[in-house]
Amino acid sequence: MFSLSAQSPRKDSGADGLNPIKPLKIGDTIPESLWQTTLNVVNNSSGKKQITLNEYRAKKLIILDFWATWCAGCRYALKEVNTVAEDIAAANALFLPVTYQSLKETKTARKQMNLKFQQVYGDKILSQYFIHTALPHTIVIKDGRFYGIMKYAGEHTVSEVRNLLQGKKVRWKYNTHLLDPNKAIFSEGNGSGRLLYKDNGLSLIVADSTFIDEPLNVIKRDGKYYFYANSHSIRSLIYMLYKDELDPQPVMTFSNTIVYSDIAIKKRLSDISKVKLGLLFEGGSQNTGAMKMAFRLMLCKMYGIDVQLGNWPSEYDPEGTYRKLMIKALEKGGCHATN
Structure with a gap:
C-alpha cells in the first residue's frame, strides 16, 4: 500500500471539468478573445508590464512554453533555448515562457538563469486554452491556428527549435484532436x-x-x-x-x-x-x-x-x-x- x-502542486491544470473556456484542439483557429487577453509580463524589451498576443499576431511563429520554477526539466529546456534567442528573433518568431507563479518567483528565476525572453507570470487563462497536466508543455501557434505541441527531448531541445524555425521536420508530441x-x-x-x-x-x-x-x-x-x-x-x-x-x-x-x-x-x-x-x-x-x-x-x-x-x-x-x-x-x- x-x-x-x-x-x-500544479495550479494551472483547470482540471475541475467546469471550465467556461473551451480548450483548443490542434488545428483550431485562435479565438479573438484570446488574442486580446491581457497578460502580465516581466523582462519586456520596451518596459511594458502587460501585453496581448495580438501585438505579435504578425509573427511567423508564436511558441508558448508552459513551465514552473520548481520544474528541473523546464529550467534545463529554457536555458538551452536561451542560447538561440537571437535565432528566434531573426526568424520573426516569438518564444514566450508562461507560468502560473508570482512576479517575485519569476523574477528570481529569470535572474538566476539569465533568461533573455520576456515571460508571462500569474497565468490563469492561457493554460485553460492549452490544457496540459505535465511540464514543460510547449505549444506552437502558426498562421492564426493551434499548430502543434513540441516534443522536447533533453539535448535535442535547441535542434528542435531550429528545425521549427527553418520549416524542417519537428517531432510533435501529438498530432490529433x-x-x-x-x-x-x-x-x-x-x-x-x-x-x-x-x-x-x-x-x-x-x-x-x-x-x-x-x-x-x-x-x-x-x-x-x-x-x-x-x-x-x-x-x-x-x-x-x-x-x-x-x-x-x-x-x-x-x-x-x-x-x-x-x-x-x-x-x-x-x-x-x-x-x-x-x-x-x-x-x-x-x-x-x-x-x-x-x-x-x-x-x-x-x-x-x-x-x-x-x-x-x-x-x-x-x-x-x-x-x-x-x-x-x-x-x-x-x-x-x-x-
Missing part, C-alpha cells in the same frame, strides 16, 4: 483502448496514445454524468481525483513520499505508472465521492494498494503527523478502501 502527498465528449468516450475510435478494469461505474483502460492528455472532465448526457481523463499514469489520476484534498497541503510531491508494505506492490505500481491510461466513470450526479470510492476499490483489487493522504515530513509537519500516518499505513498490512 502507499500513502500519497505532494510537493509543488482531444477526445470528443459528444461521442461515446473510449469507443468508436474516440480514445478507445484495452479495458483493464470495470466495476462500480468505473472503467480503466489503456489509453490511445495518439490523443492529447486531458485532465479530469465531466459531461452530462441523458441525465447521467460521465467523468473522464485520458493518457495519464496511475499517479496522475490519483492527483486528479484527490486534487481538492491535496492542494491545501503546504507542500506536495509524487516522487519520494510513497510507502510500500510489499516490494512486489512497489514494482507493480512502478510498471503501471509507465503506461498511459484512460479513466471513465458513470455517475448519477456531479459529486465525485462515488468515483473516488470506486477508484480506491480498483486500486485495492488490481494492485493491493490503499491511498492515504498526508503532509510532507519536514518543517511543515513539526508534530510528525505525516510520519505517524506512514507507520499506520505500513501496519495495516492490507487494503482497506474505505472513506
Whole structure:
C-alpha cells in the first residue's frame, strides 16, 4: 500500500471539468478573445508590464512554453533555448515562457538563469486554452491556428527549435484532436483502448496514445454524468481525483513520499505508472465521492494498494503527523478502501 502527498502542486491544470473556456484542439483557429487577453509580463524589451498576443499576431511563429520554477526539466529546456534567442528573433518568431507563479518567483528565476525572453507570470487563462497536466508543455501557434505541441527531448531541445524555425521536420508530441465528449468516450475510435478494469461505474483502460492528455472532465448526457481523463499514469489520476484534498497541503510531491508494505506492490505500481491510461466513470450526479470510492476499490483489487493522504515530513509537519500516518499505513498490512 502507499500513502500519497505532494510537493509543488500544479495550479494551472483547470482540471475541475467546469471550465467556461473551451480548450483548443490542434488545428483550431485562435479565438479573438484570446488574442486580446491581457497578460502580465516581466523582462519586456520596451518596459511594458502587460501585453496581448495580438501585438505579435504578425509573427511567423508564436511558441508558448508552459513551465514552473520548481520544474528541473523546464529550467534545463529554457536555458538551452536561451542560447538561440537571437535565432528566434531573426526568424520573426516569438518564444514566450508562461507560468502560473508570482512576479517575485519569476523574477528570481529569470535572474538566476539569465533568461533573455520576456515571460508571462500569474497565468490563469492561457493554460485553460492549452490544457496540459505535465511540464514543460510547449505549444506552437502558426498562421492564426493551434499548430502543434513540441516534443522536447533533453539535448535535442535547441535542434528542435531550429528545425521549427527553418520549416524542417519537428517531432510533435501529438498530432490529433482531444477526445470528443459528444461521442461515446473510449469507443468508436474516440480514445478507445484495452479495458483493464470495470466495476462500480468505473472503467480503466489503456489509453490511445495518439490523443492529447486531458485532465479530469465531466459531461452530462441523458441525465447521467460521465467523468473522464485520458493518457495519464496511475499517479496522475490519483492527483486528479484527490486534487481538492491535496492542494491545501503546504507542500506536495509524487516522487519520494510513497510507502510500500510489499516490494512486489512497489514494482507493480512502478510498471503501471509507465503506461498511459484512460479513466471513465458513470455517475448519477456531479459529486465525485462515488468515483473516488470506486477508484480506491480498483486500486485495492488490481494492485493491493490503499491511498492515504498526508503532509510532507519536514518543517511543515513539526508534530510528525505525516510520519505517524506512514507507520499506520505500513501496519495495516492490507487494503482497506474505505472513506
